[in-house]
Amino acid sequence: MLVEIGSMLSLNSGTKVYDVLKENDKVVYVFIETGRSEDLFEDKQFGEFGEASILTAIVEEDDKDEIFAEMYDIANLGKEDGGLIFTGQKIEANS
Numbered sequence: 001m002l003v004e005i006g007s008m009l010s011l012n013s014g015t016k017v018y019d020v021l022k023e024n025d026k027v028v029y030v031f032i033e034t035g036r037s038e039d040l041f042e043d044k045q046f047g048e049f050g051e052a053s054i055l056t057a058i059v060e061e062d063d064k065d066e067i068f069a070e071m072y073d074i075a076n077l078g079k080e081d082g083g084l085i086f087t088g089q090k091i092e093a094n095s
Contacts, residue, residue, distance in 0.1 A: 001060070001061045001090045001091070001092070002028060002058050002059065002060060002061070002090065002091040003058070003059055003060070003061045003064045003087060003088065003089075003090055003091065004056060004057070004058055004087070004088035004089070004091060005056070005057045005058075005059060005064060005067060005068055005071065005085065005086070005087050005088065006054070006055070006056050006085070006086050006087075006088055007054070007055045007056075007071060007075070007083060007084060007085040007086070008052060008053070008054055008055075008083055008084055009052070009053050009055060009075050009077075009082070009083035009084075009085075010051065010052060010053070010082070010083060011034055011051035011052060011053050012051075013053070013074070013075040013076065013082065013083060014032055014034070014052070014053025014054075014055045014075070014083075015032070015053065016074050016075070017055055017071050017074045017075050018030060018032045018053075018055055020070070020074055021057055021067070021070075021071070024067070024070075026059060026060070026063040026066065026067060027057050027058070027059055027067060028058045028059060028060065029057070029058040030055070030056070030057045030058070031055070031056055032053050032054070032055045032056075033053065033054045033055075034051065034052065034053050034054075035051075035052055035053075035054070052083075055071075057071065058091065061090065064087055068085065068087060071085055072085055
């Protein structure tokens with residue numbers, strides 16, 4: 001069964017994570033959207049706002065912990081104000 005891993009990261013971190021995950025055979029699908037955030041990041045390029053990325057990876061449930069850890073490490077989320085990452089619910093298809 002597929003699982004969603006979502007994150008909101010700085011644009012720089014999100015791009016790094018995306019570039020690695022798009023080459024990972026265990027990632028079924030990965031996509032990234034960009035925008036601006038006023039409260040999540042310390043680095044603010046536009047006055048009160050900083051560039052942000054919303055990155056989502058779709059992976060098999062058996063691979064979620066490995067991919068989650070990889071995203072965490074690449075984005076350097078151990079650093080304060082680096083963003084957030086979460087595992088969503090299982091994805092089920094209905095017809």
